[in-house]
Amino acid sequence: MMPTRQRARQLARPAVAEGRPPSYYFAMLRHTRALVSCLAAVTLAAITGPLRGQVRVASPDGRNEVTVDVREGKLYYSLARDDRALILPSLLGFEFRGAPPLRDGLRITDTTRQSYDEWWTQPWGEVARVHDHNNELAVSVEEMAAPNRRFTVRARAFDDGVGFRYEFPSQAGLGAFEITDELTEFALADNARAWWIPSNWPRKDRSEELYSSGPVSTLDSVQTPLTMETRDGRTFMVIHEANLVDYARMFLRGPRMEGRTLHAALAPLADGIKVRGRTPFVTPWRTIQLADRATDLAPSVLGLNLNPPNALASTDWIHPMKYVGIWWGMHIGTMTWSSGPKHGATTANAERYIDFAAANGFGGVLVEGWNVGWDGDWIANRNAFSFTQAYPDYDLAAVAAYARQKGVRLIMHNETSGGIENYERQMDSAFVLYRSLGLHAIKSGYVTDLTSAGDSHYSQYMVQHYRRVIELAARDSIMLDAHEPMHDTGERRTYPNMMSREGARGQEYNAWSGDGGNPPEHETILFFTRLLAGPMDFTPGIFDLLLERGTGRPRRPDEPRVRTTLAKQLALYVVIYSPLQMAADLPENYERQPAFQFIRDVAVDWDTTRVLDGRIGDYVAVARRVRGGETWFVGAITDEQGRTLDVPLSFLTPGRRYVAEIYADGPNAHWLTNPLPVTITRRTVTSATRLRLVLAPGGGQAIRIRPAG
Numbered sequence: 001m002m003p004t005r006q007r008a009r010q011l012a013r014p015a016v017a018e019g020r021p022p023s024y025y026f027a028m029l030r031h032t033r034a035l036v037s038c039l040a041a042v043t044l045a046a047i048t049g050p051l052r053g054q055v056r057v058a059s060p061d062g063r064n065e066v067t068v069d070v071r072e073g074k075l076y077y078s079l080a081r082d083d084r085a086l087i088l089p090s091l092l093g094f095e096f097r098g099a100p101p102l103r104d105g106l107r108i109t110d111t112t113r114q115s116y117d118e119w120w121t122q123p124w125g126e127v128a129r130v131h132d133h134n135n136e137l138a139v140s141v142e143e144m145a146a147p148n149r150r151f152t153v154r155a156r157a158f159d160d161g162v163g164f165r166y167e168f169p170s171q172a173g174l175g176a177f178e179i180t181d182e183l184t185e186f187a188l189a190d191n192a193r194a195w196w197i198p199s200n201w202p203r204k205d206r207s208e209e210l211y212s213s214g215p216v217s218t219l220d221s222v223q224t225p226l227t228m229e230t231r232d233g234r235t236f237m238v239i240h241e242a243n244l245v246d247y248a249r250m251f252l253r254g255p256r257m258e259g260r261t262l263h264a265a266l267a268p269l270a271d272g273i274k275v276r277g278r279t280p281f282v283t284p285w286r287t288i289q290l291a292d293r294a295t296d297l298a299p300s301v302l303g304l305n306l307n308p309p310n311a312l313a314s315t316d317w318i319h320p321m322k323y324v325g326i327w328w329g330m331h332i333g334t335m336t337w338s339s340g341p342k343h344g345a346t347t348a349n350a351e352r353y354i355d356f357a358a359a360n361g362f363g364g365v366l367v368e369g370w371n372v373g374w375d376g377d378w379i380a381n382r383n384a385f386s387f388t389q390a391y392p393d394y395d396l397a398a399v400a401a402y403a404r405q406k407g408v409r410l411i412m413h414n415e416t417s418g419g420i421e422n423y424e425r426q427m428d429s430a431f432v433l434y435r436s437l438g439l440h441a442i443k444s445g446y447v448t449d450l451t452s453a454g455d456s457h458y459s460q461y462m463v464q465h466y467r468r469v470i471e472l473a474a475r476d477s478i479m480l481d482a483h484e485p486m487h488d489t490g491e492r493r494t495y496p497n498m499m500s501r502e503g504a505r506g507q508e509y510n511a512w513s514g515d516g517g518n519p520p521e522h523e524t525i526l527f528f529t530r531l532l533a534g535p536m537d538f539t540p541g542i543f544d545l546l547l548e549r550g551t552g553r554p555r556r557p558d559e560p561r562v563r564t565t566l567a568k569q570l571a572l573y574v575v576i577y578s579p580l581q582m583a584a585d586l587p588e589n590y591e592r593q594p595a596f597q598f599i600r601d602v603a604v605d606w607d608t609t610r611v612l613d614g615r616i617g618d619y620v621a622v623a624r625r626v627r628g629g630e631t632w633f634v635g636a637i638t639d640e641q642g643r644t645l646d647v648p649l650s651f652l653t654p655g656r657r658y659v660a661e662i663y664a665d666g667p668n669a670h671w672l673t674n675p676l677p678v679t680i681t682r683r684t685v686t687s688a689t690r691l692r693l694v695l696a697p698g699g700g701q702a703i704r705i706r707p708a709g
């Protein structure tokens with residue numbers, strides 16, 4: 001289909017056309033209903049100045065409907081799917097310091113509508129083409145008494161969910177403001193099951209937590225994306241946010257055993273203020289993704305559609321790639337970031353990694369611990385980091401030149417430890433230096449809970465900081481991979497150099513002793529939660545699963561080790577999407593390993609993604625077709641239960657023959673007792689083939705399917 005852009009007023013849409021599906025007429029009926037209620041509101045306003053009004057907008061398929069309503073001077077929205085309530089009337093509004101709340105005595109003064117129907121192409125992604133198809137309703141609201149403050153709630157209804165945001169026009173009664181609370185509620189109609197990680201401000205507020213699940217009524221304070229399944233299993237819902245630019249990150253405060261209403265909660269600045277601003281001002285979108293099946297949640301594009309289009313003049317310098325790095329050694333204790341006899345970032349070691357990357361077709365090499373500042377307590381000494389000065393045993397210019405000569409991109413590591421002012425002082429000159437050396441990728445780090453001033457590391461201050469980094473990096477053609485990041489709200493659409501981030505417990509937790517690492521179910525939950533926000537630099541590909549250099553002694557469950565089979569490590573390359581995908585193990589652990597061939601082969605940029613099967617927390621199977629090619633990759637993973645999946649290859653082109661290279665859990669494989677065996681087989685397949693994927697407990701399967709001949 002040709003890309004089209006229709007910004008026609010919804011009310012001016014053609015009436016009934018021939019040959020439309022029933023959903024079309026359903027949608028039109030809803031639009032008519034919306035028109036009627038809109039006219040009613042306007043008429044009422046003209047006659048009485050309404051205390052009450054109700055307006056609706058439905059998705060193009062007519063299934064999802066948002067209602068905005070004023071009751072006794074308070075503004076509410078609600079959400080229904082197939083006429084079934086999902087979100088009951090939920091309050092909208094704000095509290096401020098030094099001004100009365102914007103919550104009471106409101107009336108609707110105007111409503112406008114638009115429709116959007118366009119396709120756009122991602123420079124890289126889980127899918128190449130994205131359909132932005134929605135109906136929009138903007139409801140303007142005003143306080144009936146002085147200071148007569150005004151704002152608009154803009155809602156967009158898509159077939160895969162809805163988003164709404166607040167917009168404050170410039171006005172006499174509201175100039176500079178300090179938000180102390182956003183009053184947005186999500187009053188769930190059903191005591192749905194939620195998969196959640198806690199938000200523990202100010203004790204320890206991190207994304208690197210293990211997931212729990214339970215009824216919404218039991219939630220305390222949780223992070224988004226928050227994925228929920230209604231008790232009857234008919235609907236999956238994900239609450240998150242999009243286009244977080246100049247605001248605080250949103251959490252959800254739960255009902256704590258009373259009711260089912262979640263409240264927006266914003267990460268605070270040091271003085272307790274959540275957001276400082278001045279009109280005109282817009283908030284991020286609050287999003288509620290909807291699907292009939294868990295497998296329909298991914299790939300998630302709702303948030304992308306609510307971000308502005310690409311702002312970069314050129315994206316030619318942006319390259320999805322696999323990379324290796326001087327990294328895992330630090331986490332398992334064979335190398336150090338700091339100077340000394342085990343210093344990992346030496347010139348010779350970096351060149352060894354560059355040779356390995358070049359020999360195996362990897363695009364990048366990450367070097368951590370290259371720069372001065374790691375000696376002593378690097379977390380406490382946050383202002384000691386230099387982002388330009390290398391340790392004496394690391395010749396940055398020579399390594400950069402060697403990488404260039406070998407056709408490999410060096411990934412600069414910028415750990416800040418949350419020393420934001422220190423980083424901001426140096427960012428400009430550091431990025432200019434990197435650019436002058438031909439270095440176009442940075443992995444950043446923000447190991448901290450608070451900024452030096454005591455702001456939450458998810459506060460508005462940090463949101464602004466991350467945005468400055470993205471923009472400055474774009475200036476110098478630098479791709480970004482942020483660890484301990486702000487959560488992903490779709491920035492990559494506007495700035496495709498913002499490629500990947502951590503923002504969940506990654507592989508590194510398996511290297512550390514103490515908390516038992518990631519349990520086998522972990523990634524089967526991540527897929528349906530954190531990964532719906534965007535790509536994750538999980539760093540898969542550990543082959544030395546027992547972490548003891550091949551002695552083969554099974555480790556006790558409480559000893560540090562990776563809690564998957566080796567085949568599952570391979571499958572993670574397909575299941576966990578990232579345009580920057582690491583082969584995380586030491587190069588020597590890949591030597592003479594036939595299974596390494598899969599990591600060499602697997603792609604990192606996709607034309608199409610299909611979730612073939614899955615259940616949150618149990619298993620998932622994903623197929624992805626390579627961008628610009630006919631080769632498919634399939635990845636399937638399971639939790640601690642072994643299971644057999646029946647996977648029809650109906651996604652392949654009919655009538656065509658393909659060769660499937662299958663990397664399966666070997667005989668008696670088991671994540672705890674026998675994680676290493678992988679059986680590699682090859683067979684001819686077509687779109688009529690059904691594959692039986694036998695997954696060991698904690699296991700997985702990875703498959704490359706390429707056209708025969």
Ligand code: NOJ
Nearest residue numbers: 368415445447483484502
């Ligand atoms: C935590 C990051 O997740 C990890 O990848 C990095 O090695 C350390 N911080 C040091 O920056």
